[in-house]
Amino acid sequence: MTQRWNGTVFLEPGRLTFHGRIGSAHAHAHAAVQIVIVTSGTVELTDRHGHARPVRGAVIPARALHTVRALDAWGTLVYCDTDSVLGRAVRSRPAAGDRIADWVGAGPPDGPGDLARLVAREHPAGPAHPAVRAATARIRTLLGGPIRLEDVAAAAGISPSRLGHLFAQEVGMSFPTYLRWARLRRAIELVRAGSTLTRAAHGAGFSDSSHLTRVVHEMFGTAPSELLRGLRWEGPAGAEAAPHGTHAG
DSSP states (O other), rough: OOOOOOEEEEEEEEEEEEEEEOOOEEEOOSSSSEEEEEEEOOOOOOOSSEEEEEEEEEEEEEOOEEEEEHHHHHHEEEETTTTBHHHHHTSSSOOOOOHHHHHHHSSOTHHHHHHHHHHHHHOOOOOOOOHHHHHHHHHHHHSSSOOOOHHHHHHHTOHHHHHHHHIIISSSSSSSHHHHHHHHHHHHHHHHHHHHHHHHOOOOSSSSHHHHHHHHHHHHSSSSHHHHHTEEEEEEEOOOOSSSSSBBO
């Protein structure tokens, strides 16, 4: 039987943190760096190459395809923005590839213990190129509707091609991927504040709730209804309705 998610979610600038019973998830890829800390039970990760391994601690890079199989598993999962201080600290570690050996190898000798200390530190959003700051600030005002790279680049005062390059360099992902993660973060916050999935989808700029559902499947490996059924929220509603600072998924 597939283990369901059940626990507490804390949404704050730069990261989303889950504490509780870890659920299983089909193949997916986050637009954030994920830190996995398993405190009990079994969490088995499978990479895009079909290699599987039970882990106690792992660092999964953004856009790394993986599957999760959980058996009576409890722990902490942290989804940190790739250009937050925490995200940059994780990205700077060696062996951040697309294989499970890389994800386990990206952790230090102390494994989960050191990862837990890393997560516990205060990590506000880090600095970025001023054009990226201007672009993400513009994106925050437009999340409820269509957003074009050309319009955001004009607001940032640079060319679209240059802005696209800066996103890959500063944020660690493409502009479209960043935008999807930003919309998903907005939808999460709207649901946190009491919106239905349909209202949250439209408020975050998705075409409809089916579009939001597809993105949740692609980025979290399960349906939004399955996730929301067992989640409890901490932190003030509306505290972060959009990416904070330079980046937010």
